[in-house]
Amino acid sequence: MEPILPRRPLHWHPAVEALRDTLAVHSEVYLVGGTVRDAYLHRPTRDIDLVTPGDGRPLARSIANAFSGSYYSLDAERGVGRAIIPWEGNRLVLDVAQFRGPDLETDLLHRDFTINAMAVPLMGDLTGVIDPLGGLRDLELNRLRRCSPESIPSDPIRALRAIRASVAHGLQVEPDTKADLRAAAPRLQAVSPERVRDELFHILDTRDPSAALRALYQLGLLQAVLPEVAGLDSIKQGSPHIFDVWHHTLETVSHLDVLLRVMRGERSDELTDNMPIGAAVFAFVDLRPRIGAELSIEWPQERSHHALLLLGALMHDAAKSVTRTEAEDGRVHFFRHDLIGAGWIHARAKHLHLSNDEADRLQTIVRNHMRPHWLNNDTLTPSGIYRYWRDTGSAGVDICFQAMADYLGMVANTLDQAAWVHYLETVRTLLEHYFFRYDSAIDPPPLVSGRDLIEQFGIEPGPAIGAILEALREAQVEQRIKTKQDALDFAQHVLEEASHNHNQ
Structure with a gap:
């Protein structure tokens, strides 16, 4: 296979040149997959994928040693090794794998999607792309296409990855691939919970998680991995809700995603150009460093707190499917949906093999997600503030922002500005007590034992x-x-x- 010259130049991570020097004695090493795709799209990457004819683990160890990094054997049977090296104040992950088959072409043909089935010789001039399936053309057409009819049935987790890739790169899934995605839903039950968990967290970390969740739901994929959300689109709600439960959930996830990003300090007119978010930024401007620190913790295996909170938002109203009642006057109620949902999300977290702390955190969030609403509708008293933080602990900060997103997802374009300002004042009061008056208002020194x-x-x-x-x-x-x-x-x-x- 001869490399072809793409229509635009490839922009490589600066570590690639250093790798050429480190692996100079190895003539047949290829940059592959997402590394090539991102170089073509001129997008930053946090990892580099390489393939070679033999066992990739010795090369990964050589890279780790050359850059004073860490080495891990990921898959002895397939000859996959990982090097994690320091690079410009951050960490860079490099995976080196043995060909899946006798040669490079076979390896590429057995990958998931054409946009990931491209390679560039590391020791070449880094300008030409080996592209047996037309991945470059698919990128130009903004199209996501499977490598073969066996690509998705052979590994159903690729159905989730397809949606993540389509949202992340603005690609349309072509019809045959979409049919395979829909058919993969029942087969996801056989995928290990850890793989499902990791892909779900990657999806929740995308730039538009609600779009990804909407697509997953339409294809039946989300219901396959989170059966608790099945049927939420058929559950109508009463005033002041203007959406059914599922579309309210999507709105909540979308608003929470934006709130979390701006509170962590991301600057973008796109994030703050609407009144509710801009008002929140103004209301908490002096609290943002403290809020950002609370929202930036990481969980085991580098799972982000951001994704964990979006998972909580995704399932916060799931139990409305079994708690809906309608009174004689027509008013709709969902009594105890918060308590039942808390049990559901704890069980789901354990099934996905999240840590005990993550499961407990999610349970606390869902169990208490109505609390800020209740406090906002009543006079905020010292005892009310105390009980809120007593029952929620540090998760109370998370709950404040989920409740704000929940509120926005409930009223949408019917938002009353004065009511929203009042809601922000309630949340600010809660946060002020947590950040500035904790020792007196939440955990005072006991007067007696x-x-x-x-x-x-x-x-x-x-x-x-x-x-x-x-x-x-x-x-x-x-x-x-x-x-x-x-x-x-x-x-x-x-x-x-x-x-x-x-x-x-």
Whole structure:
């Protein structure tokens, strides 16, 4: 196969030239897949893929050693090794694999999509592309096309990757490929949960996750991996909702994606050119560094907090499918959908082999996603603020922004500006207490201990002690008690009232 000259020059990651020096003694090494695609599209890449006729692991080890990086054997049977090297203050991942078959052409023909079935000789002039299936032409036509009729049936996870690629690169899925994607939905049940999880998180990290989710849902793929969302498009909601549950969910995911990005400091007119987001940026301008730090944590295996929160938004109303009731006056209710949904998302997180901390975080988010709405509709009191943070912990920051997105996804273009400003004031008050008044308003130093209560009142150790201490904390944040004697007097009153109620 002879390389062809593409219609536009290839822009390579600067590490490619350094790799040529490192692997100079290896004549047959090829840049492949997404690395070539991104070079053609002039897009940045965080990883470089290479193939070679023999075992790729020794080459990966050589790269790791040359750049003082780390080496991992990814797949001994297929001869795949990984080097993770430092590069300009960041990390660069390089995978080196043995040909899938006897030669390069066979390797390329067995890949997923034509836009990923291209190669460039590393030791050549880096201008020509080996393109046996017309991937360059498909990129020019903004088309996503399978490599062969076996591409997707042989590995159903490629159906999810197809949607991610189409959204990330603005490609239309051609008809035969789309038919294969739809047919792959039942086969996703046989894919390992870890692979599904990783692809789902990649999708949630795309620049337009709601578009990807919409496409997955239309093809039946999302329901195959998250059966909890099946049928949400048929569930009607009452005022002030203007969408069914599924389209409300998509709106919520979309708004949350934008809110999280601007709060982490991304600057773009596209993100802030609408009134609700611009108002939020203005309302939290002085809090954004603290908010950004809370939203930038990473989970195991580099899963992003951003994607985790979008997963919470995706499933926050899933239990509305089993909780819908309609009153005699026509009002629609979804009683306990938050509590039931919390159990569902915890179980799904465990099925996807997320960590215990991730599963607990998602459960807390879904269980409490209505709390900011309730607080906004009532007078915000010290005890209300205290109980919110007591029950949510650090996830309370996540919930604030999910609730804001939920609100915007509920009212959409019927948004009342004054009502939205009031909502932002409620959220700001919650966040101010968390960031600036935590020690006094959320976790004040205790005035008395459980031992003090036992010694003073002769109470037996047990749940009663915890209940009294909790009542004391609420009284303390409300400034009703300020000293140890205040606390003991308050405890005495609580005990007397409990005894009176018990005797009645």
